[in-house]
Amino acid sequence: MKEIVVAVTGASGALYAGRLLRALLSGGHGVHLVLSKYGRYLLREELGFRPDQETLTEFLIRLYGEEITAGTLREYSVADQSSAIASGSFDTDGMVIVPCSIKTLSGIAHGHAENLIERAADVVLKERRRLIMVVRETPLNLIHLRNMTAVTEAGAVVLPAMPAFYQQPQTFDDLGDFIAGRICSLLGIQHALFPRWTGSKASTEQ
Numbered sequence: 001m002k003e004i005v006v007a008v009t010g011a012s013g014a015l016y017a018g019r020l021l022r023a024l025l026s027g028g029h030g031v032h033l034v035l036s037k038y039g040r041y042l043l044r045e046e047l048g049f050r051p052d053q054e055t056l057t058e059f060l061i062r063l064y065g066e067e068i069t070a071g072t073l074r075e076y077s078v079a080d081q082s083s084a085i086a087s088g089s090f091d092t093d094g095m096v097i098v099p100c101s102i103k104t105l106s107g108i109a110h111g112h113a114e115n116l117i118e119r120a121a122d123v124v125l126k127e128r129r130r131l132i133m134v135v136r137e138t139p140l141n142l143i144h145l146r147n148m149t150a151v152t153e154a155g156a157v158v159l160p161a162m163p164a165f166y167q168q169p170q171t172f173d174d175l176g177d178f179i180a181g182r183i184c185s186l187l188g189i190q191h192a193l194f195p196r197w198t199g200s201k202a203s204t205e206q
């Protein structure tokens with residue numbers, strides 16, 4: 001089982017975070033979760049999280065069922081730079097920022113380490129562990145593109161929130177699972193979140 005740091009920042013696409021958390025936790029993995037202020041806001045606005053009435057675990061059970069209790073969920077405050085995940089000596093199997101805002105992308109590209117998300121990402125890069133950044137913005141300006149180049153050169157994987165349609169998605173959850181599945185593959189986690197591409201029908205019919 002893996003130990004994965006998951007950060008949710010203030011970009012649209014809380015669904016992607018939800019589907020990844022469902023996949024990791026129901027698979028029995030350990031999740032170290034950090035929400036930025038706007039990441040929390042978007043969990044409320046887009047996914048219906050009610051922080052005044054429920055804990056994150058209760059929310060995820062309400063959304064996805066008891067199966068998510070197979071894993072362990074630990075939440076950290078974005079303001080707490082003394083947390084375990086702020087240190088390279090705390091061993092994890094990688095970090096995913098999903099969705100990743102342009103502001104957090106910039107902070108990581110420039111090594112600001114201003115909050116726990118930026119610091120944990122900086123640590124993951126310096127320890128040469130897997131960092132996956134699900135950046136979401138459109139259109140992209142030259143600053144965005146240069147920052148994506150900088151984090152890629154530093155070892156991160158930019159996995160834009162760009163679901164595909166060849167697997168014939170029927171629901172929003174299918175779209176979310178496509179991104180969650182691509183993330184799991186990069187983390188070395190087996191999954192069946194979407195049907196694999198096995199070649200075009202046209203080429204097999206010829």
Ligand SMILES: Cc1cc2nc3c(=O)[nH]c(=O)nc-3n(C[C@H](O)[C@H](O)[C@H](O)COP(=O)(O)O)c2cc1C
Nearest residue numbers: 009010011012036037038039101102103104136137
């Ligand atoms: C409803 C809403 C949607 C947003 N969507 C995006 C987005 O898709 N991409 C992005 O880069 N920023 C988006 N933003 C702006 C970020 O939330 C803002 O830059 C924030 O400071 C990011 O901080 P964080 O990375 O610490 O969460 C959005 C803001 C709001 C209120």
